[in-house]
Amino acid sequence: MAAGEAYYIPVGHQQTGEGLEPEIQLPLMQVIASLKPVLEDQKIKKYMHNAKYDMQVLARYGVNVRGLAFDTMVGAYVAEPGRRGFGLKDQAFQRLGVVMTPISDLIGRGSKMLSMAQVAVRTAANYAGADADMTLRLVEPIMADLRRHSLLDLYRNIELPLIPVLMQMEMHGVALDADFLRTFEARLAEQVQALEQAIYSAVGHEFNINSTRQLGDILFGELKLPAGKKTKTGYSVSADVIESLQGKHPVVDSLLEYRQLNKLKSTYVDGLLELMDQTTGRVYTSFNQTVASSGRLSSSNPNLQNIPVRTEVGRQIRRAFIADPSYILLTADYSQFELRILAHITHEPRLIEAFNNNEDIHTITASTLFSVPVEQVTKEQRRLAKTVVYAILYGQSAFGLSQVTGMSNREAADFINRYHETFPNIKQYVERTLAQAHQQGYVNTLFGRKRFIPDMRALSHSERQALDREAINMPIQGGNADLIKIAMLRIAHALREQRLKTRMILQVHDELVFEVPVEELERVRPLMKSLMEEVYPLDVPIKVELKQGRNWYEAEPME
DNA sequence: GCAGTCACG
DNA sequence: ACGTACGTGACTGCG
Structure with a gap:
């Protein structure tokens, strides 16, 4: 065919239209x-x-x-x-x-x-x-x-x-346990309703709890609670603001719990039941390949890349994601993938050393951050440390860090300084990346993926800073995307070539989920682990953690 | 259709 | 003095 030329084969029209047999x-x-x-x-x-x-x-x-x-x-x-x-x-x-x-x-x-x-x-x-x-x-x-x-x-x-x-x-697609979801739904509906009543009686009248405007008027107007940060349209009523009011009014605790459970119910339980195919009992997400500017995939209808994991009650949702009978869910999770890529790109000696010695970076950071011995670091503390490390890496300020952790501005600034002293090459990487972004107009990943950074001359200070942070983030986040995509290609190829019945069903940025026939488990586990760990040799070892279970809750790795 | 909020890596 | 990690998608209210 040539430009300007096309053919159409009419099929299935209910009427052909005027002048056509x-x-x-x-x-x-x-x-x-x-x-x-x-x-x-x-x-x-x-x-x-x-x-x-x-x-x-x-x-x-x-x-x-x-x-x-x-x-x-x-x-x-x-x-x-x-x-x-x-x-x-x-x-x-x-x-x-x-x-x-x-x-x-x-x-x-x-x-x-x-x-x-x-x-x-x-x-x-x-x-x-x-x-x-x-x-x-x-x-x-x-x-x-x-x-x-x-x-x-x-x-x-x-x-x-x-x-x-x-x-x-x-x-x-992914199989869902509809009975579990419906039972969970009923329990959540009951709890949400009870919390609604508790909120109304604490406030003294009914209102729409989901309306940020009504809620703001009540908290900061009627109840005269101290207002925190503002949004474009009024006072913020986000969770961190409400948390800061804990102990000041009986409505606060009910409100926080309501928010959590209502989110769980509407987005996850109701949302998944709505999108489940009634004949197959499965949900079929879309993996969008052309959305994220870093090179990552995204997932929608339903989004299966943001299923709760951070709180115990939220994590329960993962029990709804099951394997077919005689199959097992297997998850393979790249551990501290972005930091390993960072270690590779920056050649940061302390980071490389820690990874080579198989040390848990986030636990070590948490022990420093909370001044507790490494053995006493809790799951929660480790999770926070992980957030903090990435936040600093991508340019969070002392103020921002103090907001997230609850430490003082001074403590946060000290922590950031200590972090950069411990890992001096990271600062060098940031400077080098910014210089490249400004001079060449783009940044890139190990595999040449590019993100263009616009000319900043006409922009405000804060707009420039925002672009700088995007530039710093991209090679790491994009490099992560490159590598897991390569691993996915090799895995798909291996599964086909070896005529395995195992299916890759989900990708969650640094995790792959498989539905594996029980009899293939012994073969597939080491295969996935080695294909993923050997995807591309870095200056540091790449580590993949496997976990398996009847459902995604049981198969959920540590991070 | 936007804004605010909150779920994930 | 100012505004304050990056990348996503879904739900709700409101004009």
Whole structure:
């Protein structure tokens, strides 16, 4: 096909539209049978836009697309991950100056939305033809961008082959324990209701607890409690502000508990039940490959990358994520991955030494932070230390640190100083990275993934600082993303080649979750561990922790 | 559709 | 004096 040329095969329209015989439409099965050999032929190259989606649709009709040579959505993302608008219409406008017809012109929007089957053949043909045509015409300019910025290897060797891997994960889905969720739902509903009543009686009247404005008026107006930080629209009623009011009014504790349990109920329990497929009992997330400017994946509908783990009651949600009968969930978690990448990039001797001696960095930091012996560090303290270390690394101020930890501004400043004295190369890395960002206009990861940093000359001080922090974060967060993506490719390859029934089902930034037939466990455990740990040799060892269980709660590693 | 809040790495 | 780690997505209220 050439630019400006496209073909449309009408199938499944409810009406063909004016002037067209019904015979213009072809039987679905006949069309599939004719196209299948072409679509499945490795030698016939395909250019697609958002291939993961179309390949999934075709897969449901038994067509396994081979020969994917270019995905214009993923290509545009790799070329400039910091920007938004990788949709076909956005790209056609940005790169070709073509204003495409939005789909809403054909099918409308909202509740009265039509399906494509209700659109006349000529209208659909023009629309679909434009999609195919623009996809073809976008390949060259995007390819040229990738080449110019030395991004072709990253694109060809990582992002493009990742598409079918993500597709398989999405299609396989995750099994849920619906009975558990419904029981949990009932218990939460009861507790939330009781807390509502407790809040109303503590305040003296009913109101909408979920309305930040009403809540703010009551706490800081009616009850005259001391207001904390402000937002654009009024006084903040976020958890840290309410926590600071503990002991000052009986409503505070109920309010905090209400917030936690209501969040759990609406987002997780109700949300998951809503999105569970009633026939398969599974949820099917989308792994978005073109959203995060650091190169990470994101997950939506439902988001399975933010399932609670930090509090015990929240963590219970993980009991709902189960393996099929005769299967086991296996999680493989990169331990302190970002810090190991940092150690590698910075060649920081103290960090490298600690990792080589197999010491637990966060526990050591926690023992310093809370002045307790290493053996007495609690889970909670370790978790806080972990937050603090990353916060400092990415430029948090003494003030910010004091807010999170509850220590004084002075103590926080001392802690940050001690941190930088202990790990002097980290400061050097920050300076080097900023210099590169300012001089070259971009920063990059070990595998050449780039994030462009705009010219800051016209920006305010705080805007510049924000960009600086993004620049410092990107090589670490993006490097992490590079490495786990490579591991995923090798794992997918190994599972296929060794004809294993094990399926990779989730990726949570530094963790992979597998559904493993019981009889494959002994084989798969060491296989996953070595593939992940040997993904790319760093200056420090890479450590992966495995855990298994009937559900995600039992299989949840330490961090 | 935005703002605020809160869940995760 | 100022504003105060990075990266995400979902839910709710409100105009």
